[in-house]
Amino acid sequence: MKIEILKEIIKKKSSDEQFAVLTNLSNGSSEIYKLGIPLSKNFINYKNEIENYYNLKKSGIINNTEILIQNYIKPIEVIIIGAVHIAQYLIKFLKDLNFDVTVVDPREYFTTKQKFQNIKIINKWPEEFFKNIQSNSNTALITLSHDPKIDEPALKHALKKKFFYIGALGSKKTHDNRCKRLKDEGFNDKEIDSIHGPIGIRLGGKSAPEIALSIVAQLVSETNKYKNL
């Protein structure tokens, strides 16, 4: 591979937009591909197949060819509502697992920088936060504040935008009450059932890192299901 291509890949990575690296395994040539960019003679014969793999965000050798496509897809964004103790452990796991993480909490005293280093902390109410960002099904929401006036606007937004994972901390009783309120607001049973509540898989632990682990295990499992759809 030419060093120029390598440098171009690194540059493209800073934009967070999908692109692909194509390699012709029969002659070793590589180039960067984005939808709409013309292909060189090494790849032009496989235009349709390349487009197809690109749209499916699939990486690998294209069937019956010697063309390798490696798709660079924007990382999944995890939005955590509530800069609580559990969030600190959650962030550690999420970083190692290559998620992008943003923590939102309107309570400034919860979000001092010492507790959350190298992480996007937003001191805003969720309604205000979501107004200014683009979110879609490629986003996950974890609400941890278990204060309805902080968590619920975020949950409503995530339901409307069909986030692939929505989880809400709180006991079964808290969650039942939450569901009742969402129903009164006009959300249907299917939407409400899509919320993982109480959040996490059953590990039986009660400490903050154990709860974080149970949440992250559920999130990874749901992410893998979502990515293989």
Place this chain on the structure above:
Amino acid sequence: MTQPFKDTILEEAISWIESDQQVALATVVQTWGSSPFQIGSKMIINEKGNFLGSVSGGCVETSVITECVELIKNKNSFKKIDFKISDENAWNEGLACGGEMTVFIEQIN
């Protein structure tokens, strides 16, 4: 989970080259069965056999390193290597998990 946007192996490759090392890049391009690493997993290797990153759970790294050092020494530009449990060298370089994989190695220049 592999996330190419977050992987910094290519950045490392550049810094190795800038410090006058010769570098080969190994990439997992195909897997079958229970091979543990995903397509796109990468490793870089220099002319001395120093390496960074990985392409398997340690099963085929030694062979990949040897092949890359050879590639650099012979000034070849690329090679495709298939690893199968049925290879005659299975004991040395087969995947104990019973999977199969293809690794593409190429010199960066």
